[in-house]
Amino acid sequence: MEPQHIAHTVEHLFRNEYGKVVALLTHRFGTAHLEAIEDAVQETFIKAMRVWGYQNVPDRPTAWLVKVARNAMIDQLRKDKRSPYISDTVFTDKGNLDKEVSTSTEITDSQLKMIFACCDPSLSEEHQLVLSLKLIGGFSNKELAEALLKNEEAVAKAFTRAKKKFKSEVKMVKAPVEMGLQSRLFVVLRVIYLLFSEGYATTSGSQILKKDICYEAMRLALLLRKNKYCQHANLEALIALMCFHASRFEARLDSNGELVTLEYQDRSQYNQELIQIGTYHLENAGTEDGLPSKYHLEAAVSFYHSTAKDFVHTNWKAILKLYDLHLQRHYSPMVALNRIVAFTKVNGAEKALVELEHLSQRNDFSKLGLFYAIKAEILAESGREYKSALRQAITLSKNHLVKRHLKKKFQLQ
Numbered sequence: 001m002e003p004q005h006i007a008h009t010v011e012h013l014f015r016n017e018y019g020k021v022v023a024l025l026t027h028r029f030g031t032a033h034l035e036a037i038e039d040a041v042q043e044t045f046i047k048a049m050r051v052w053g054y055q056n057v058p059d060r061p062t063a064w065l066v067k068v069a070r071n072a073m074i075d076q077l078r079k080d081k082r083s084p085y086i087s088d089t090v091f092t093d094k095g096n097l098d099k100e101v102s103t104s105t106e107i108t109d110s111q112l113k114m115i116f117a118c119c120d121p122s123l124s125e126e127h128q129l130v131l132s133l134k135l136i137g138g139f140s141n142k143e144l145a146e147a148l149l150k151n152e153e154a155v156a157k158a159f160t161r162a163k164k165k166f167k168s169e170v171k172m173v174k175a176p177v178e179m180g181l182q183s184r185l186f187v188v189l190r191v192i193y194l195l196f197s198e199g200y201a202t203t204s205g206s207q208i209l210k211k212d213i214c215y216e217a218m219r220l221a222l223l224l225r226k227n228k229y230c231q232h233a234n235l236e237a238l239i240a241l242m243c244f245h246a247s248r249f250e251a252r253l254d255s256n257g258e259l260v261t262l263e264y265q266d267r268s269q270y271n272q273e274l275i276q277i278g279t280y281h282l283e284n285a286g287t288e289d290g291l292p293s294k295y296h297l298e299a300a301v302s303f304y305h306s307t308a309k310d311f312v313h314t315n316w317k318a319i320l321k322l323y324d325l326h327l328q329r330h331y332s333p334m335v336a337l338n339r340i341v342a343f344t345k346v347n348g349a350e351k352a353l354v355e356l357e358h359l360s361q362r363n364d365f366s367k368l369g370l371f372y373a374i375k376a377e378i379l380a381e382s383g384r385e386y387k388s389a390l391r392q393a394i395t396l397s398k399n400h401l402v403k404r405h406l407k408k409k410f411q412l413q
Contacts, residue, residue, distance in 0.1 A: 009057060010049050016212050017062050018045070019136035021069055023114035026135075029073055031117075031167045038135075040072040041065075111136060112220060115191055119184040122169040127162035132191040134159055137213070139198065142398075147194045149333075181229040188224070189238055192217050193295070196242050211249060218242050236285035237295035243278030244302035247271040259405040263311040275306050297326040316345035333363040340374055349382035369397035373406060 018041060025037045044065055058064040118131040129148065133139040141152045141159075148155065199213025221239050224230045251265035260266075282299050292300075301322050308314040323339035326332075336359055344352035356375060365371035372393035379386035387410065394406045 009052070010045060013048070013061055013065070014045055014138055016216055017065055018138035019114065020062065020111050021065050022135050023110045024066055025069060025073060026114060026117075027110060028070070029077070031170050033073070033077070034135075034163055034167055036073060036076055037069075040069045040076065043072060044069040112188075112223060115188055115220075116181065116184055117170055118166070119187045119191070120166075120170050121183065123162065123165055125187055126158060127165060128187050129191060129194070130155065130158045131162045131166055132188075133194060136191070137195050137198070143198055146398075147198060181227065182232075185230055185232060186234065189221075189234055189295070192220050192224075193238060193241075195220075196245070200245055214242065214246060214249075218246065233285045233287045234293045234295050236281045237293060237299050240278040240280075240282035240285060241295055241299035241302055243274045243281065244299060244306045247274035247278065247306050257401075258408075259401050261405075262305065265311075267308075267310065270306060278303065278306070291329070292325070294326060294330040294332075297322050297329075314345075316342050320346050333365070336363070337365065337368075337371060337374065340378070344378055344381070349378050352378050353382060367396060369393045369395075369402070372396065 021041050021044070022037060025041065026034065029037060047068060048061075048065065115132050115136055118135060119128040123131070126148075130144065133144055133147065139147065141155045144150075144155045144159075145152045150158075196214050196217035199210040199217065218239070221235060221242065225235055225239065247270050248265065250271070251267065251269040252260055254260050278299070282296075282303060285296060285299075287293070287296075301319050304315050304319050304322075320339065320342040323335060323342055326335050327339065340352055340356050340359065343355055347355075356378065359365075360371070370393075372389045376386040376389035376393055379389055390406060390410050394403055394410065397403050397406060
C-alpha cells in the first residue's frame, strides 16, 4: 500500500479510534496509569504506520490497535516494579477486551463513559473540557487552544494539572447513573459540540472538513439520546445543528477538493434527508422556560442557510435577529464577528465597517485570520482598498485550504 494512503488511513483511524482505545484501556487499567496508556496508544499508531506499510490493513483495525496497545501496557506494567498492584486478570484476560471492540455500539458506549468520567464534578469545567478533548478527541494543543480560545502553553499546563487531578479524584472509569448523568450533561454536550466544530471547520492542516470527526460527534449525541436521563432540549437542538451543518458537506468542496464558500455552493447537493431530520429535532427542542440555548440559536441560523433557495434569498433579517438574541443571552466574540456578515447583508457595507470597527475595539482579533477575511470582504464591497486586509487574512490563517482559497481570491480580484 502507498505510504500516502497508509498515512491517510492511520490519520482517519486516529481521529475515530484514539479516544475509544484510550477509553477502553483506562477502563481496564485505571486512571493511575493514564500517562502510560497515552504513550502506549500513541506508539501503537506509530507502529501501525510502520507495519501496515508492508502488510495489509487488518480487517478489524480497531481490535488490532487495542490488542497492540494493551500488550504494550502489560509489558510496561510487568517491567515497572513501582507499579501499584494489578489483578492477574489484567495480564491474562484477553477475551473481554476483544469482545468489547467487536461492535461499534460497545466502542462508542465506552467512549461516552470516558467522557462522563472526564466530566467528573470534582474537576473544574476547564479541566473537564481539556481532558475530554485531549483523551477522547485526540486534539493537539494547537487545536485545543483554538477551540477554547486560549494559548497553547496555557492548554498544555491545564492538561498536566487536569490529569493529576483526574488520577487522584477519579480512580476508575465508570459512567454515573440517573441524576449523576444529568448533572454532567451540559459539559458533555459542549465536548460533543467542540468535537463536531473542529471536524466541520478544521483549524489547521490541509483539510477544511473532517467528516469522520463530525459523524463521530453525531453518533455520540444520538447514543446519548437513547438514555432517558440524558434526553434534554439542548441535546435535541445540538443534534439539529449538526444535521443542518452535515447536510451541506458535499457542497463545501468542489470536484478538485477546493473550498466553496456559502455564496457559490451548489444547493442541489444539500442532503435533504438530513435537513428533514434536523428540522424534526429542532421542532422537538422546546424548552420549559421558552428560553433558547446557544445550540437552539445556532441551529436556527443553520436552518435558514440550509433551506434558503440561494444565497441572495437567504432570510438575513431573521439570521441577524438570531445573532442579536445569541449575543444578549450568550455573548461570544466569535458570534459577534460572524454576526457582521448578516449585518452587512441587511444594513450595507458602509454601516458594517463602522460596526466592525466598534467590535474590534472591544475584542482583540489581531491574530485571527477570519477577522481580516471578513474585513477584506466588506472593504471590497464598499469599493475601498482591501488587499492589505486580505494579505493579513492569508498570513494569519492556519488552514492550508483556507490560505489557498484566499490567495486565489486575491489574484482574481
